[in-house]
Amino acid sequence: MEPIFATSSSQIAMRGRKQNQEEIISRASSEHKEGPVCEHISSVGEYVTIGDKIFKRSDFENYLSSNPSSDVRLEQPRPTNFANPLPLGLASFSFMCLTLGLVNARVRGVTDLNLLNASFIFGGAVVLLSGLLSFCVGDTFCMTVFGTFGGFWISWGCLNLEQFGVAKAYADNPQALNNILGFYLAGWTVFNFMVMVCSMKSTWGIFLLLLFLDLTFLMLCVGSFTSNVNASMAGGYFGILSSCCGWYSLYCSIANKESSYFPLVAYPMPSIHQV
Known part of the structure; x- marks a missing residue:
């Protein structure tokens, strides 16, 4: 009887994950039908927050791996280029x-x-x-x-x-x-x-x-x-x-080749390892 009980428990866990994934898919498809929408993502412990909704990390990762073409897009940090002071x-x-x-x-x-x-x-x-x-x-x-x-x-x-x-x-x-x-x-x-x-x-x-x-x-x-x-x-x-x-x-x-016809070279000191 023990193997049968173990199989039943795993099936129940799999059904629970599937229901959570279906809930994520249904929410994403119902709220983002008009096109790709950027949502802010944050993570605290085993939970992941997308916009104003909270999901378990395992369900969220399974959803992303099984739906690579989803309409939900995550907000990625944009590289910021600072000028040289x-x-x-x-x-x-x-x-x-x-x-x-x-x-x-x-x-x-x-x-x-x-x-x-x-x-x-x-x-x-x-x-x-x-x-x-x-x-x-x-x-x-x-x-x-x-x-x-x-x-x-x-x-x-x-x-x-x-x-x-x-x-x-x-x-x-x-x-x-x-x-x-x-x-x-x-x-x-x-x-x-x-x-x-x-x-x-x-x-x-x-x-x-x-x-x-x-x-x-x-x-x-x-x-x-x-x-x-x-x-x-x-x-x-x-x-x-x-x-x-x-x-x-x-x-x-x-001054460089793009901004001046007369660029000058900043000569490095001796024994500098050039990368």
Whole structure:
């Protein structure tokens, strides 16, 4: 009698699954007669939700395997293509680095930063935005570099704006102000050196940009501590070289055979394994 009982139980289970499958088919055919309809699908444990209806996972899988031409269509995630935020950050960074370098180098006798203070804040906002967008595409290096330097340009503009009262607070002790600026620039020298080392497997343009920028911070730091004009001017010239490398990397990022008759090559650093 035991084999007969086992056979009866399996038949009952098969009938139950068949009834569930027929219920799925009848619901799908009655509600989607007009044509294919996309339904959102989600799964929790042994149950599957299609739209506002819940089915058992086993019945749903059996239904799909036995009805490959069903009118019910599952909503598939669409691939999302994000733009590369690197050119945006390079554009703003190179522009601000060039203007600040020209002033520090005292080109044409210009030594006043008042006209550029607002530009520092605006340029810093764009660089910071590029860093945030790098987070969206999963680029940790660009997110760190652009996010940090966005804060640098904003803070540098605030340091030179009279409304923030930094120069006024040290009006009686200008040497103390120079020392504080030296400490500030020393911190940026250390940070820039670390990201420069981390760029040794990128391209020559990015590596040289960070190398010249590190020399810029170093010379400006020495100029602040020693009040040496020549050191500050040397920092300005290194800043100009850094901006030139940024412009080159920017052009390589946006110029290709489809958009320009004169594309340039972003030469990789040596010993990089090409995939």
